[in-house]
Amino acid sequence: MQTVTLQVNDATFDKFFWLLKHFSKDEVRVLEQSKYVSDDEYLRSIDGIVESIQAARKEPIQNGVTLDKLEW
Incomplete structure (x- = not known):
């Protein structure tokens, strides 16, 4: 299955979910639902x-760490 993240306009939201309900759970499943922030x-x-x-902005640039020193 593919996963898609969408933003749905509030005016369209009910129609969109009405459409999704016409698919079986094997075809389309809502994994997460939240308001966009x-x-x-x-x-x-x-x-x-x-x-x-704000505190970090006040620190001297010499206190910074270069990307090659960061442990990701």
Whole structure:
């Protein structure tokens, strides 16, 4: 099976789910359903993230770590 992530307009949402209900669960299955949140809105919802970013901006550039030193 393929997995597709879609953004569905609120005005179309009910019609879209009406259409999906016409498929069997073997054909189409809703894995996750959530309201779209922009990256900015999501990050701002995390406690302390704004303050953390502001503090990080004040750090001297010499304290930074280059990409080749990061352990991914």
